Amino acid sequence: YEIGSGLVGSEMCIRDRSLLYYIFLLKSNIVITSKNTKRKGKKDMILDLFRLNGKVAVVTGANTGLGQGFCVAFAEAGATVIGVARRSCAETAAKVEAVGGTFFEVLTDLSAPDASKTVANACKKLTGRVDILVNNAGIIHREDAVNVTEANWDLVTNLNEKLVFFLSQAMTNEFFIPQGGGKIINIASMLSFQGGIRVPSYTASKSAVMGLTKALANEWASLNINVNAIAPGYMATNNTTALRQDSDRNDAILCRIPAGRWGTSDDLMGAAVFLASDASSYVNGFTLAVDGGWLAR
Ligand code: NAD
Numbered sequence: 001y002e003i004g005s006g007l008v009g010s011e012m013c014i015r016d017r018s019l020l021y022y023i024f025l026l027k028s029n030i031v032i033t034s035k036n037t038k039r040k041g042k043k044d045m046i047l048d049l050f051r052l053n054g055k056v057a058v059v060t061g062a063n064t065g066l067g068q069g070f071c072v073a074f075a076e077a078g079a080t081v082i083g084v085a086r087r088s089c090a091e092t093a094a095k096v097e098a099v100g101g102t103f104f105e106v107l108t109d110l111s112a113p114d115a116s117k118t119v120a121n122a123c124k125k126l127t128g129r130v131d132i133l134v135n136n137a138g139i140i141h142r143e144d145a146v147n148v149t150e151a152n153w154d155l156v157t158n159l160n161e162k163l164v165f166f167l168s169q170a171m172t173n174e175f176f177i178p179q180g181g182g183k184i185i186n187i188a189s190m191l192s193f194q195g196g197i198r199v200p201s202y203t204a205s206k207s208a209v210m211g212l213t214k215a216l217a218n219e220w221a222s223l224n225i226n227v228n229a230i231a232p233g234y235m236a237t238n239n240t241t242a243l244r245q246d247s248d249r250n251d252a253i254l255c256r257i258p259a260g261r262w263g264t265s266d267d268l269m270g271a272a273v274f275l276a277s278d279a280s281s282y283v284n285g286f287t288l289a290v291d292g293g294w295l296a297r
Contacts, residue, residue: 045181061137065237069265075101084177088181160205181224188231217285233291259292
């Protein structure tokens with residue numbers, strides 16, 4: 001095949017880059033079956049496109065908060081769930097099993113070097129496949145910008161930003177390319193769009209998550225890999241305990257949310273299942289705000 005445009009590297013058109021990649025896969029004996037998203041008869045009625053039966057979903061930060069909610073949502077939709085966390089996911093396992101799902105736990109510190117390889121290897125042993133990755137684990141450090149240390153900065157950006165890239169890369173190489181597709185959902189934030197107050201490392205990392213979502217979508221969309229993000233608004237979890245306990249900040253935030261309440265992990269379930277399912281096959285590189293209208297103000 002002679003590349004039509006004659007351009008190289010990032011200047012090549014996506015069709016040419018994809019074709020080169022397919023040639024590489026062909027030479028490596030890796031089979032990609034193109035997904036037919038056309039709806040055919042009863043089997044593909046619209047609600048069926050949202051089902052995750054037979055899929056394996058990996059959720060980081062699965063022991064609590066939003067991550068726990070994603071695990072339950074995927075289990076309700078039919079997926080087997082692998083939860084990755086530093087601390088025991090017993091509570092999440094019980095919630096997944098209560099809705100008839102199957103849950104596996106991978107206990108590891110995602111800030112450790114080679115964490116992405118550790119997770120990919122564990123998944124290989126547990127289920128042998130992964131269809132959905134949710135990059136949810138994240139931390140926030142509240143500090144006046146003049147006092148932020150390099151160590152604080154690295155702690156936040158290593159987990160919230162660097163790991164998102166390397167875990168996505170590990171899952172794509174290990175599972176999504178050989179299996180012919182996959183879904184990546186990154187958890188962004190209102191601070192992917194806005195500056196925030198006293199959280200510069202968090203804002204930097206969550207802005208990077210939105211950029212990375214677009215960058216990876218551009219490279220991987222043609223491989224049946226959908227990379228998208230959810231930007232939760234202000235949600236009642238451990239991450240926001242300090243804010244909710246500060247009555248001035250709590251009132252100011254509530255006043256600004258058109259829906260007039262903090263969100264919960266239940267509010268994110270629909271968006272997560274949509275982005276994890278065949279219903280979103282033509283959605284690429286998008287960050288979906290689920291924020292009670294916060295960004296509309
Ligand atoms: P949370 O503090 O309740 O949960 C964070 C999760 O990340 C926990 O499971 C924790 O164990 C895990 N984690 C942290 N460091 C880890 C490490 N080194 N190794 C392994 N796991 C680690 O917070 P949450 O609100 O559920 O946050 C989940 C995601 O949603 C985060 O990325 C957060 O930035 C994002 N987010 C939260 C809100 C909100 O209002 N709560 C808003 C926007 C975005």
